[in-house]
Amino acid sequence: xxxxxxxxxxxxxxxxxxxxxxxxxxxxxxxxxxxxxxxxxxxxxxxxxxxxxxxxxxxxxxxxxxxxxxxxxxxxxxxxxxxxxxxxxxxxxxxxxxxxxxxxxxxxxxxxxxxxxxxxxxxxxxxxxxxxxxxxxxxxxxxxxxxxxxxxxxxxxxxxxxxxxxxxxxxxxxxxxxxxxxxxxxxxxxxxxxxxxxxxxxxxxxxxxxxxxxxxxxxxxxxxxxxxxxxxxxxxxxxxxxxxxxxxxxxxxxxxxxxxxxxxxxxxxxxxxxxxxxxxxxxxxxxxxxxxxxxxxxxxxxxxxxxxxxxxxxxxxxxxxxxxxxxxxxxxxxxxxxxxxxxxxxxxxxxxxxxxxxxxxxxxxxxxxxxxxxxxxxxxxx
Numbered sequence: 207x208x209x210x211x212x213x214x215x216x217x218x219x220x221x222x223x224x225x226x227x228x229x230x231x232x233x234x235x236x237x238x239x240x241x242x243x244x245x246x247x248x249x250x251x252x253x254x255x256x257x258x259x260x261x262x263x264x265x266x267x268x269x270x271x272x273x274x275x276x277x278x279x280x281x282x283x284x285x286x287x288x289x290x291x292x293x294x295x296x297x298x299x300x301x302x303x304x305x306x307x308x309x310x311x312x313x314x315x316x317x318x319x320x321x322x323x324x325x326x327x328x329x330x331x332x333x334x335x336x337x338x339x340x341x342x343x344x345x346x347x348x349x350x351x352x353x354x355x356x357x358x359x360x361x362x363x364x365x366x367x368x369x370x371x372x373x374x375x376x377x378x379x380x381x382x383x384x385x386x387x388x389x390x391x392x393x394x395x396x397x398x399x400x401x402x403x404x405x406x407x408x409x410x411x412x413x414x415x416x417x418x419x420x421x422x423x424x425x426x427x428x429x430x431x432x433x434x435x436x437x438x439x440x441x442x443x444x445x446x447x448x449x450x451x452x453x454x455x456x457x458x459x460x461x462x463x464x465x466x467x468x469x470x471x472x473x474x475x476x477x478x479x480x481x482x483x484x485x486x487x488x489x490x491x492x493x494x495x496x497x498x499x500x501x502x503x504x505x506x507x508x509x510x511x512x513x514x515x516x517x518x519x520x521x522x523x524x525x526x527x528x529x530x531x532x533x534x535x536x537x538x539x540x541x542x543x544x545x546x547x548x549x550x551x552x553x554x555x556x557x558x559x560x561x562x563x564x565x566x567x568x569x570x571x572x573x574x575x576x577x578x579x580x581x582x583x584x585x586x587x588x
Contacts, residue, residue, distance in 0.1 A: 234288030235281070242280050246272055270324055271317045279316075282309045308361055315357040322349045344398060344426065393427040396443035400424055405447075410455035414446070459495075460517040460525050466536070467508025467548040476545055477501060477509060483543070484513055487535045491528055493518045508548030 250272040286305055326346045401424070406412050411420050412431070419433035429446055431439040468477065484499040495516040502512040517525045540547070 231285070231288045235284045238287050239281050239284035242284060243277070246275055246280075271320050274316070274320045276313060276316055279309050279313045311357050311361055315353055318353045319350055322346055322353070342401060344394065345401065392444040393442050396447050397424065397426055399447060400429070400443060405451055406453050406455075410453055413452040413454065414449040417441075454520065454522075457520040458518075460520060461514070462517060462525065462529065463512070463514050464529070465502065465510055465512050467505065467510050468540070469546045469548045470507075470509060472509060472545050476543055479543065480511060480540070480545070483539050484511070484536065487532055487539065488513075488515045490535075491531055493524065494528060507551045 250269055282305070286302060286309070289302060323346065326342050329342060400406070406421055408421050408424060412418070417431065417433065417439055419431040419439060421429065422432050422438070423430040424443075428440050428442055431441065433439050468480070481499045481501065485496050488494050488496040488499075495518060497514040497516060499511060499513045502510045504510075517528055519525070537547075
């Protein structure tokens with residue numbers, strides 16, 4: 207009680223300057239806080255009235271960042287501004303500067319955190335690109351950790367704390383952890399690479415090595431593929447990125463090459479017409495683009511033709527329907543031209559003597575007698 211009513215405290219209570227400065231600070235804080243909130247609310251509401259069709263993604267992020275401004279930090283800013291209106295001891299100015307820096311850093315960190323969150327949401331909701339949610343969540347967590355770590359280090363450095371030893375300790379600890387879980391980290395960073403570079407996405411049909419199937423799930427460590435035979439194949443992300451991957455989902459058109467052979471008995475005049483016949487057939491089928499058809503070579507038992515055309519649809523079933531129609535029409539047109547497909551033929555030529563004469567009737571009679579003798583022996587054994 208004696209300390210409470212000491213002369214110094216009593217003099218402070220009856221000091222008009224103290225109460226006048228207090229009123230200034232309180233009134234200034236309230237007014238400035240109201241002005242700042244009104245200004246931010248006015249700007250965000252005016253910007254929010256624009257038509258959504260004319261608003262870019264960055265524009266929407268800025269509006270949401272303004273709306274999520276911390277009211278507590280606004281009050282602290284108002285208090286620090288109001289304190290500028292009164293005379294303070296010199297030792298207070300350093301503490302006020304630290305307060306300004308801490309408040310600003312916290313608000314910037316909150317704005318950047320909100321920006322990362324909204325950016326990830328917009329990326330996942332983008333209808334033009336299907337992105338892996340796991341990869342985007344990992345990327346968001348890493349970005350947020352980086353933002354808040356930089357903010358904390360900046361605040362500690364501003365307050366006079368030597369952060370060199372802290373940063374060095376974190377670096378050594380990070381290296382030790384990375385060496386301990388390097389296999390897992392390699393798969394995690396491979397997952398990030400898949401999410402950012404997008405060599406394939408969920409639903410794509412890919413082929414690598416002796417594996418072919420559709421992507422079902424891209425996880426943190428592994429990617430799951432549904433093979434053509436029905437089983438699920440689980441492959442590590444790091445191993446998958448080391449392969450040469452054929453992505454058939456992104457194929458715009460399919461280049462087809464096939465060959466067929468006709469008989470050597472075909473006259474040259476008819477053989478010359480076959481190329482134009484093949485061209486007419488392919489051009490008459492929808493979703494195809496003819497490239498060439500040539501008499502390629504003289505093979506063992508056939509005259510070989512090579513045909514190349516493009517199917518303007520990546521669907522494999524569509525390609526098979528088109529190839530079937532081309533084959534059927536080719537059979538009809540060659541039959542109408544009286545041209546026959548080739549089949550394997552082998553000619554045997556005997557040299558160095560004469561073939562012995564063979565009487566087929568005598569041979570059949572001998573074979574019949576041999577059969578009767580075999581039946582008699584069989585009956586005797588029975």
